């Protein structure tokens with residue numbers, strides 16, 4: 418959520434370099450405020466505190482913080498070494514999973530399948546929307562994800578940032594909406 422906004426404001430930068438990784442053409446040249454380890458910890462605490470202030474839900478706030486922090490771990494695995502430890506630091510980390518399409522599909526596909534399995538086991542639909550909106554959400558994510566490595570070059574860096582913001586504005590409320598039509602499956 419933070420990165421595309423900072424890119425559009427000109428505070429962070431990336432370049433489209435075809436072939437930069439096997440999976441996508443993005444060379445993240447400068448993004449210390451959204452993607453350094455130190456700032457990730459700051460964002461995690463901030464989001465957790467804001468969530469707690471709004472909900473008074475302590476366990477929920479802890480999970481919000483963990484989910485925000487998980488972004489750094491996932492990017493650390495997939496990116497080429499471009500993840501800074503702190504703003505201004507010269508050491509960059511990354512395990513380069515995106516250098517291999519089969520390895521990326523295997524790891525990300527398994528994680529996606531596990532996420533679906535956990536959600537389906539933990540919740541059940543309250544009505545038809547809870548089922549249709551959920552599976553349509555899954556189907557659209559798969560349909561957008563699979564062709565990624567063979568997609569044509571995006572027209573510009575700012576178009577990628579704008580598309581990212583639009584996707585968040587659609588998928589966030591969509592997930593909220595479908596989740597409101599599902600309920601915990603009590604054991």
Ligand SMILES: [Zn+2]
Pocket residue numbers: 452488492
């Ligand atoms: Zn990221």
